Amino acid sequence: QSALTQPASVSGSPGQSITISCTGTTSDIGAFYYVSWYQQQPGKAPQLILYDVTNRPSGVSHRFSGSRSGSTASLTISGLQTEDEADYFCCSYTSRSTFVFGPGTKVSVL
Amino acid sequence: QVQLQESGPGLVKPSETLSLTCTVSGGSISDSFWSWVRQPPGKGLEWIANIHYKGDTYYNPSLEGRVAISLDTSKSECSLKLGSVTAADTAVYFCVRLNRYGGGWSVFDNWGQGTLVTVSS
Numbered sequence: 454q455s456a457l458t459q460p461a462s463v464s465g466s467p468g469q470s471i472t473i474s475c476t477g478t479t480s481d482i483g484a485f486y487y488v489s490w491y492q493q494q495p496g497k498a499p500q501l502i503l504y505d506v507t508n509r510p511s512g513v514s515h516r517f518s519g520s521r522s523g524s525t526a527s528l529t530i531s532g533l534q535t536e537d538e539a540d541y542f543c544c545s546y547t548s549r550s551t552f553v554f555g556p557g558t559k560v561s562v563l
Numbered sequence: 564q565v566q567l568q569e570s571g572p573g574l575v576k577p578s579e580t581l582s583l584t585c586t587v588s589g590g591s592i593s594d595s596f597w598s599w600v601r602q603p604p605g606k607g608l609e610w611i612a613n614i615h616y617k618g619d620t621y622y623n624p625s626l627e628g629r630v631a632i633s634l635d636t637s638k639s640e641c642s643l644k645l646g647s648v649t650a651a652d653t654a655v656y657f658c659v660r661l662n663r664y665g666g667g668w669s670v671f672d673n674w675g676q677g678t679l680v681t682v683s684s
Contacts, residue, residue: 456607487669491608498657498674499608505666542608546669550621552610554600 457482457543457555464561465533473558475526475543481553483524487546490519490528492539493557499542503528535562565590567658567675575652575682581645585658585675592616592634596661596668597641599632601654602677609654613661613668614641648682655679 458476465471475482475490482488488506491499501510503519506526516531526545530537543555571583585597596619599611612632613621622630631644641658660673 485667485669487667489670491671498677499671500674501670501672504664504670504672508664510664510672544608544610544671546667549624551623552598552613554608554610556607 455553457545457553459541459543459555459558461556462559462561464563465530466563467533467535469533470529470531471533471560473528473530473541473543473560475528475545475555477524477526477545477553479524480549481524481545481547482521482526484548485546486521488519488521488526489544490517491542491544493542494539502541530560533562538562565660565673567660567673569656569658569675569678571656571678571680573679573681575648575680576684577649577682578647581643581648581652581680581682583643583656583658583678583680585641585643587639587641587660592636592639592641595663597632597634598659598661598671599641599643600657600659600671600674601652602657603651603654611643611645611656615668650682653680653682 490503493499506521540557593616598613614632629646655677657677658675662670662672
């Protein structure tokens with residue numbers, strides 16, 4: 454199975470909004486609503502920030518939002534803050550009952 | 564709050580078998596699927612396998628044939644074995660709970676701290 458596609462890096466100034474794309478196929482993102490996003494700080498385990506494309510777990514900031522169009526999912530971070538600097542990974546369920554991750558996007562706050 | 568703790572050798576020789584154990588505490592191992600995800604140094608995440616307490620297992624096709632996941636519900640442990648390892652299997656290995664938030668089993672919502680396994684002679 455092929456990994457999902459994400460930009461290597463995205464940057465923005467404090468207060469701005471940024472969007473990270475995650476492109477898959479009609480066998481994963483395009484077929485299921487089971488796309489999740491994870492934030493990983495250096496040296497730490499990933500943490501869930503969005504699930505089922507648009508849903509935020511309890512405790513996750515409303516500045517994180519998600520969407521999907523066709524086989525591409527997106528994560529938007531609004532009101533960018535320095536604490537948002539991290540790596541972000543998307544993940545999708547697939548038609549083979551497996552999971553596939555994206556390569557990760559490094560977010561920098563300028 | 565469920566806590567996951569990985570344990571196992573930090574160094575494995577090429578061609579040998581990597582064996583890791585995840586101890587689940589603070590919750591029931593019979594509530595969810597349990598997964599292993601790995602991350603080579605400086606690289607992205609790779610899903611390895613899932614197992615449900617009823618015995619259903621799912622594997623990454625790229626690793627199938629070398630990997631086995633199992634549960635010991637009496638000990639609240641999830642184990643991973645990966646055979647014929649090479650340097651490419653060097654990674655931080657995470658034990659993860661796969662949960663269902665109303666839809667399908669699709670949410671990796673609880674991660675262990677991870678354990679680094681290096682494959683080297």
